[in-house]
Amino acid sequence: MSAGSKKGVSDMELMLYADGELSTDESRRVAARLAEDPDARLKLESLRQVGEAVRTYTELETDRAEAELPAFADMWQRIERRIQANGRAPAPDEAAPTPMRSKAAAAGWWAGIRRWLEDHRGHVLTGAFSAGVACALMLALGPRVRVVERVRDGAPVVGTPAVLRSPPEVEDLEVYEGSSTILTIEPEGSDDSAAAVIWISDDREAKKESPL
Amino acid sequence: MIRFRRHAFALAMVALCFMVGARAGEAQNAPPPGAADCQIFEIKASNEEGGVDPALRPLASKLKKPPFSSWKTFALLKKHDKSVERMKTLSIGLVTGGKLTLLFRGASGGQPNKSRLRLTFTLDDKSGKRKVDGTINVDSGDYSLIGGDSVEESGTYFMAVSCKVP
Secondary structure, eight states: OOSBOTTSOBHHHHHHHHTTOSOHHHHHHHHHHHHHOHHHHHHHHHHHHHHHHHHHHHHHHHHHHHHHOHHHHHHHHHHHHHHHHTTSOOOHHHHSOOHHHHHHHHTTHHHHHHHHHHHTHHHHHHHHHHHHHHHHHHHHHSOOOOOOOOOOSSOOOOOOOOTTOOOOEEEEEEESSSEEEEEEEOOBTTBOOOEEEEEEEOGGGTTSOOOO | OHHHHHHHHHHHHHHHHHHHHHHHHHHHTSOOOSEEEEEEEEEEEESSSOOBOGGGGGGTTGGGSTTGGGOSEEEEEEEEEEEEEBTOOEEEEOTTSOEEEEEEEEEEEEETTEEEEEEEEEEEOTTSOEEEEEEEEEETTOEEEEEEEEETTTEEEEEEEEEEOO
16 A cells, blocks of 8 residues: 555655645546545545645744844844735835844844854754865875973074965974973074074082073 | 766775875885984074184075074084994084983984985983984975073073085
8 A cells, every 4th residue: 555555546645645745637537536535545544644744834833933032033024025015026015124134134234144054054064074174184185293302491592484485393202311491493594504402400410500 | 887987986096096006105215325424513692793613604594583683693613424324323422521312213204305205313411311312304405403501600501403415
């Protein structure tokens, strides 16, 4: 019975019949079969009940959405006006803001952003996904360099870096006795080389005079 | 249809990003130079009279900056010119009795006419005890100034390492 009744009325025909979407001739043929087939009549009744339940649920959800989302109500009212106008351009008074529209407008730019996001959700998600993939690629293919820079009792030398240079970077550093200070000396004047300074201080001699 | 086109455009952008990333990856994975030419200067800084050793002229401007501006005199103790093969450790005996090892891990074309070098170094004292190890990323020709030990009572010892690739 899943594909159709034994007497030639398929489930699809029954659904179309229940929704009034069959042609006149087809409707007559299905009606004739229904008159002879109690099982098909029972199935038709079930289909109508299910359809009614779905429509009721949809209407309730739509009412709720209208109440909670001014943008949705606004959109629905525009659709209704369009249907009533039967395709003609809306009159100036019809285009005037409705109370719901005014409410949405009053919500300001935030309501505008929400409305835009609602209308372009798919594109926003696609864009976010694309950006995520691009970032993942950049992270995966970019240089894996961890910069450690620590300054103690002294200021790092800061200069204007040359446009086409990258400053030296200390990827990792392990000092087994004492502590370290890392500075960067930028290129200056005719000297186009930079320098990384790794200054190691012996903690046992910490009280000795140190430049840092 | 418009929605489909926009999605297709976004997917095309992703594909473009992928191709750009792949190109970047290819550049990074290009065969690195087989060796780097390195200069190692062993330097003593002090406040004695003397000024900057002429042999340290390439470093002169850097020696005027902190922390080196604390000293008036910089003397070259020894200079080493070495070719460091990629992924082969080079060991250098220092005038302090300690030891410096250098490992040229590779170079990438970071910028036009400039290569970015990745170097690992260790520094041991004269008793063989490890003092420091680290890895640095520098442009070809940049310096790494490493040190801070006392030397000869009145001075401070540090070294300058500069490596270049063709």
